[in-house]
Amino acid sequence: MHKEQTLHWGIIGLGKIAEKFATDMQKVSDSKIYAVASRTLEKAETFAKKHQATMAYGNYEELLSDPKIDAIYIATPHSLHKENTLMCLQNNIPVLCEKPLALNRFEVENMINAAKENNTLLMEALWTYFLPHYQKVLELLEQKHFGNILKLEADFGFKASLNPSGRVYNKTLGGGSLLDIGIYPIFSALTTLGIPKKTEAKATFFDNGADATCNMIFYYDKAIAHLKSTLVEKTNTEAIFTCQTGVIKINSRFHEPTTVTLKSNNGEEKTLDFNYNSIGYNFEIEHFNQLIRTNKKESPIMSFQKSTELIDLLDLIKAQIGLSYQ
Structure with missing residues (x-):
């Protein structure tokens, strides 16, 4: 090696x-x-x-x-x-x-x-998970910069070209909004609020059975998350954390290199710019390379437990909306 x-x-x-x-x-x-x-x-x-x-x-x-x-x-x-x-x-x-x-x-x-x-x-x-702006938001939330999270609103939507054989649309390839892009809003809830106490989900479907839109609500003891994915309309694709004394907003498109706006309830506002000079994949590559060089068999960040929790939530939502890939 x-x-x-x-x-x-x-x-x-x-x-x-x-x-x-x-x-x-x-x-x-x-x-x-x-x-x-x-x-x-x-x-x-x-x-x-x-x-x-x-x-x-x-x-x-x-x-x-x-x-x-x-x-x-x-x-x-x-x-x-x-x-x-x-x-x-x-x-x-x-x-x-x-x-x-x-x-x-x-x-x-x-x-x-x-x-x-x-x-x-x-x-x-x-x-x-490995993008500096997302790591910064996790740090701010962990430190309770604006107190506890009360509400998360996260969406991801774009108008897909509905090519029947294309990966995004083709159900036999695992297509549909939930697995392709809904995973990001769900991930944002999982990594900041944890596993929800209860979930609700509703979906609309394309003629081929792939989900076109999925609206989800995750309930926690003292917080709620409104999550959405759609392949039929362009959405803001933001993640907004409303906390006790202010709002942390990951600006569009929250899952890729972007900026973060902090707005306190007293009106103070500032935007953090991370001066990205790449598409953003280099950060996970660098992490993975380090794991190889140090002979690690599992990531401490995107761990097996995190992947299992994520797929469990995806499976739960699939069951609630009646989506099956079998």
Whole structure:
């Protein structure tokens, strides 16, 4: 393993997220995209040329057998995450798997068990957790900068182009608003308020059975969270924490690099700018690289417990709105 020198990454699945991930790898020292794999060699070669990858493979098995690979980023559709992750773990290759980790709790448990059995690092790539602005908000809330949270309002919505075979829309690929973007508002509640005492959810559906919009309410002892995801309209995509003596607002789009506005009840207001100069994927890459270099098998931030809690909430909401991927 190239612990002291450059870490060689492989990518499985070469869509839009993989493009962003590969672009931000340029910002990370001692780390490079070494090999990429797609179902067609032509696509892999085009991607490899664009992002200066050394090797391009027309199937995943060839990439997995390359001895120079130190880590693999999985950016395939949700429905393939489990299968692709298990392939890597069985080859003892550390895996950073795009969110959601899998389609349900059963699959997530299989993946975590495989990571433990093979003594190999696995982490869900929920990049928001590692962004400096989000870490700052977690710190402010932990310190009770404006007292306790009373209410969280978090949304994520855009008008998707409804391509029947596209990943976002295609139910057989795990498409729909909840798993694709609803995961972010749910994540914001889980990481700030914890596991809710009770949840309510309502959804609208596309003709193919994928959820178009999901509205959720999470109830806590002394707080409430109103959460929303939608693929049929553009929303503010903010996370607003109303606390006892002020409001902490993660400005649009809260899940990616942005600013944070603090407004106290006495009218004082300031905006924190984190001067981002990347798309934002470099922060989770740097964290994962550090885990590899220190021989860790689990992230202390995006831990197995956190991924399990997150998929449990997603499963609960799916049951409440009558959504099944079986």
